[in-house]
Amino acid sequence: MIFLNPCESWTPPPRRGILAVGRPRILKRDLPSLIFGASKSAMRHLTCSLVVLTLSAMISLPAVGQVVRASEFDALRFRSIGPANMSGRLVDIAVVEMDTRVYYLASATGGVWKTTDNGVRFTPVFEGEAVHSVGDVVVHQRDTSVVWVGTGERANRQSSSWGDGVYKSMDGGESWTNMGLAESHHIGRIVIHPDDPDVVYVAAQGHLWGPNPERGLYRTMDGGESWELVLFSDPMTGAVDVAMDPSNPDILYAAMYQRQRRPWGFHGGGPGSGLYKSTDGGDSWTRLTTPRLDNGLPSGEVGRIGITIYRSDPRIVYVSVEQGERFNASTAYEQRLAGIYRSADSGETWTYQSDWNPRPMYASQPLVDPNDDQRIYMLNSYSYSDDAGVTFTQPREHRTHGDDRLVWVNPDDSNHVLKLDDGGLGISYDRGDHFLYHTALPLSQYYHVSVDLAEPYNVYGGLQDNGSWRGPSATYRNEGILNEDWTRWGGGDGFLSLVDTTNNRILYSESQYLGLTRWDMETGASRDIRPNQPEGFIGARRNWTTWPDLDDPFQELGNAMPPGNWDGPFIISPHDSNTLYAGLNELFKSTDRGDTWTSLGDLTSGMDRRSLVIMDQVPDSFVLSLDDGIPYWPTLTAIAESELTPGVLYAGSDDGMVQVSTDDGATWRSGTSRMSSAPEMMWVNQVHPSKSVPGRVYVAANDYRNDDYNNYLWVSEDDGTTWRSIVGDLPLERVVRVVREDPRDPDVLYLGTELGLFWSTNGGRNWRELRGGLPTVAVNDLVIHPRDNDLVIATHGRGIYILDQVNALQEMDAGVARSDLHLFSIEPAQQIRYRGEKAHTGNMIFEGENPPAGAIVDFFLGGNGATVDFQIRDSAGNQVAEHTMEGATGVNRWVWDLRHAQSSRSGTGPLVVPGTYTVRGSMGSASAERTVEVREDPRLDFEPSARSQWTATLLEVWGSRSVARTLSDDVGAQADRLDADTDRLDVDAATEEVLRDLARKTGELSSRLNRLYDSIQSWIGPLSADQDGQRRFLTEMLGKLREEWEASEGHF
Known part of the structure; x- marks a missing residue:
């Protein structure tokens, strides 16, 4: 040892x-x-750290000397959609005691957040x-x-x-x-x-x-x-x-x-x-924990210890001590040899209070009330004692998360309690019995993400200790994406969720250790479809269970789970939606959506982990917190099927195995031995077959579980016969989580790591960091939406982020880098009518961002940036809109709102008629064009002729409104000048009265045309009799007032 x-x-x-x-x-x-x-991670790379800092910030595109910096893509901004209703794991709090409205929250993987108003609003202060x-x-x-x-x-x-x-x-x-x-x-x-x-x-x-x-x-x-x-x-x-x-x-x-x-x-x-x-x-x-002192503390081997000192009398100290055989959540009470100890003499002597210490390796943190030495709060399972830790109560009405991390008690008011847990923050004013639960912190820890083809599409995924969820990528309300838009489909620790590709009612969700459930999302009906192992398997694999006798066959009856990984893999076959593959230690196949399963064999090494050392010893059943969180090993961690060739299967495991089958699992061959620099016991995080190139497959792996923080990423062009590393110039020690090949260009890759998101345009030879407003966060999974071409990423600590329209990332090449001005292709844009749905929400609310409202126009500027003029023309060549903006060097983004706009003075006009439009950008002598398809709001259904007539009427009223606004401004400006002329020697009283009357009338006319325009715009269809009467009357009045102004203008 x-x-x-x-x-x-x-x-x-x-x-x-x-x-x-x-x-x-x-x-x-x-x-x-x-x-x-030297630690093996720090010293290994010390000499090249400065080189990597340079490369990560400035990367040359192939076959061109032009340098494109990673920062030149910052205009491509990710948007956060949450969710926040389940929050995420909070681990610590720092309260300013002189002003308890101010405090800091520490998130396990989401940085630090600060409030100055007692939790009404939080701001991330440690995220970059x-x-x-x-x-x-x-x-x-x-x-x-x-x-x-x-x-x-x-x-x-x-x-x-x-x-x-x-x-x-x-x-x-x-x-x-x-x-x-x-x-x-x-x-x-x-x-x-x-x-x-x-x-x-x-x-x-x-x-x-x-x-x-x-x-x-x-x-x-x-x-x-x-x-x-x-x-x-x-x-x-x-x-x-x-x-x-x-x-x-x-x-x-x-x-x-x-x-x-x-x-x-x-x-x-x-x-x-x-x-x-x-x-x-x-x-x-x-x-103090030594037999020499004989002070009442345990003297044998102990585990985790937590300390709390009584503030009003520091001689009183409590500690929680872990000791006892296999001390974990399932240990029988008679095996718990330690728990809560109390000292009343500054640690000289101690009294054993009770054995209460739930799952100590995870939290094990007591807290004594600063005003009452008898009140002790205890974690990992929230509980309190009012008799100095002899007995504990677990309040059942707190309605917060059950896995707890910390409690803070206000030293000036013991009724004021803050509780941190895997579900966020709870605020209590009755000494911790009931809580106000904070639902505006987007700290969800995703493991996986998937999408469907609804409009707008939904996002699915599983969260650490917070189940599996579905939520929209966009809504039709002004408030954006709210907590109420997210629905839960499965409990426990959530992992992968997949929608049936031929029946969008059917959802497969997963909890820990491959807890598979098939759902009917219309009725809520569900069925457990986890594959099961044959009798006797648990004991044969020598994995510990909660039973003391591994040879007792009764222990497996309804008790022991199958040997699945914490994050067990499963897939729906891309060739047959009835066919599923799922990985425990064996790979299983089902052809009836999980009702029955057939084993395709054990694809792990089959190694006996009881022969492997931890801390220089082979553990036995007396080891403290033995194997907590890892009840089974080795297991499968990644499986995939080629989308190009049915029956070509790939599997990876947590003991470093990569296996390939070309006959639907009948036979397998190892691919690991040909991976250069592959660690012996690496964790295969993902196997990703190309959707474009036959035989191409990627493996994303990591080895940090062996204290090795190097990057590991390979590609094979021959179904795993040979491999080459594509780590390239990826910054050191990012720790690779996931790689995805772009569906439009197989040379474009997206890479999620423990410390951010990266992107390559040349198959992994060079990598750029994609920041775009992202905090520093682990990117555990990602997907490109097959229809909308959005990049959707699952972060382990800050929820879901979406980068709308990644065309610029797909099309960036050497030619673009050399250009003065380049427009990237534009995805079809929908005309969405947003409306406000909420009345009084207060500020303690999370509002996920909707996508940009309009056509996203991404363009590249060389040199030092410049002013760019845009013109939008319809299919007949008529200009419908124009826009001017200052662009910076690199990629820029402008969103056309799909409305008519001729000048800044005319204001925003009506929505254009759906159809194809040309976007032209000009910068000096350089120009570029792209077309964009404008589509109607998918919720609307009417004849195109009615839509055209409605638009024509709106354009007429908009034109009148613009003229009226100009007229009102001109008349008003003259009236202001008259007010400034205190002598008024050249204007008689009658003329002045005519001017002021005209100013009132033109102002009223402009307001009424505004109201009419808004009224017509709110409903597509023929005008009502009242609207049509207003239109004719106001148009006539506009003509008369213009004549009056023109006739009287010479008098001023």
């Missing part, structure tokens, strides 16, 4: 010695590795930094402009993301500086000295998937300019919690935690774990 010494007392080296990590401004993220010894995952956020209570963020969530889930150290803001979250500790990866807690904001302690957990030296408890005395490692055990043990005595900041308690994940399991404890105390600000420490 990798373990140095579970020291009872440990004094670190002198301050500012070799462990005092300086923080130079250049390459400061690499310095900790240079000081402590290098990482997205957050473990802790803290604000200094005296100088509230000082905020610290520790990146990398502190949970130990198989889906947990990592960070790159700690960040500091000196302006309340407006800007951030990375202060180092990059290889800590996961920050458990940060505490700040109450009187000196430059003194900060950081509990660094270290890498989750492997050993590394940058872990333990760090201290800075200079605001993060340098760091001291003041508490360290071994490269497998980090600090998960630290608490400071509120009456004496030199008294500290720290929890050390030894743990490691591997692809095949989890080990959640060991001799490195323990509780420590310092009375000199961290200069020296005493281990």
